[in-house]
Amino acid sequence: MEPSDFLGKTIIVTGAASGVGKAIATRFMNGGGDVVVADIDLNHAKETAESLNGAGTSYAVQVDVRDEQSVKSMVEYTLxxxxxxxxxxxxxxxxxxxxxxxxxSLEEWTRVMDVHVQGTYLCSKIAAVPMLEQKQGAIVNISSNAGFAAFPYRTGYSTAKAAINMLTKVFAIEWASDGVRVNAIAPNFVEKDRTIDRALGEETVRTIGGGADLDSILARTPTHRLTSLGSISESVAFLASDKIPDVTGAILPVDGGWTAYGYY
Ligand SMILES: NC(=O)c1ccc[n+]([C@@H]2O[C@H](COP(=O)([O-])OP(=O)(O)OC[C@H]3O[C@@H](n4cnc5c(N)ncnc54)[C@H](O)[C@@H]3O)[C@@H](O)[C@H]2O)c1
Known part of the structure; x- marks a missing residue:
């Protein structure tokens, strides 16, 4: 039986046309929610929104999370x-x-920081306005184990995810007394075909003095698994649930014990 834990709720998922975001949107749709699939790629967002089935309605909207006006339009469209x-x-x-x-290059640094940090900052503060007015709401950020532990040679990505962790805490404490909770999950490498390919690519996972391939990533992960889309979407649904009003400012590792592990 499908859970109906989000019946009557409206959920925006950014970057939901594909990958992790699509899995999260599917979970909320299965839970009976109305889901806004928001992505910079409108055609792909439409395809994904049309593929979702549930008691609620799915919508597709184009957004560039780096752009304030675009984010305002996404929230206005939703309301x-x-x-x-x-x-x-x-x-x-x-x-x-x-x-x-x-x-x-500075361009590469800015490109990564803009989508992750500026995007999370803008979407959160603009979506928080109606949430604060209605005195309830939940924001869940997708961070990474790279936000806890430094990933060499990916200065922008690691720093951006650490900044997302801090945005999570700052917004959480500012908005707590008005019923708006802000939490994050921090996955390890995610099990989806393209990422496994990326993980195997020498260019993507470079370590100090070497490189990490899929086998070494699995060996470094206590569960010996990549993070599943199911673990991610259930964790996001848990943090978004209004059954846990005291959980705010938390960053939940969803990483098979990767962050807890002290040895390499
Ligand atoms: N895949 C992993 O191994 C992994 C691990 C930890 C964390 N994450 C995080 O999970 C999230 C999703 O990753 P994914 O693997 O599904 O990536 P993906 O590339 O499959 O999907 C990202 C989506 O974001 C959209 N997007 C990109 N720039 C945008 C913008 N400016 N405005 C709006 N939409 C934009 C893309 O069009 C795409 O649909 C990211 O925040 C990523 O950092 C992923």
Missing amino acids: KNCDSLDVLVNNAGIFQKSIPSIEQ
Whole structure:
């Protein structure tokens, strides 16, 4: 039996056209929610929204999370079409090539920081306005184990995820007394075909003095598994649930014990 834990709720998921975001949108749709699939790629967002089935309605909207006006339009569109805005999932993200920090261009740094940090900042503060007015809401950010532990040669990505962890805490404490909770999950490498390919690519996972392939990533992970889309979407649904009003400012590792592990 499908859970109906999000019946009557409206959920925006950014970057939901594909990958992790699509899995999260599917979970909320299965839970009976109205789901706004928000992505910079409108055609792909439409395809994904049409593929979702549930008691609620799915919508597709184009957003560039780096752009304030675009984010305002996404929230306005949601409030016009749905009764409220209950949950925002800041998932939109981009990856970066492994490159020594001294060789990283300012453009590459800015490109990564803008989508992750500016995007999470803008979407959160703009979506928080109606949530604070209605005195309830939940924001869930998609961070990474790279936000806890430094990933070499990915200066922008690691720093951006650490910044998302701090945005999570700052917003959480500012908005707690008005019923708006802000939490994050921090996955390890996610099990989806493209990421496994990326993980195997020498360029993507470069370590100090070597490189990590899929086998070494699995060996470094206590569960010996990549993070499943199911673990991610259930964790996001848990943090978004209004059954846990005291959980705010938390960053939940969803990483098979990767962060807890002390040895390499
Ligand atoms: N895949 C992993 O191994 C992994 C691990 C930890 C954390 N994460 C995080 O999960 C999130 C999703 O990753 P994914 O693997 O599904 O990536 P993905 O590339 O499959 O999907 C990202 C989505 O974000 C959209 N997007 C990119 N820039 C955007 C912008 N400016 N505005 C709006 N949408 C934009 C893309 O069009 C795409 O649909 C990211 O925040 C990523 O950092 C992923």
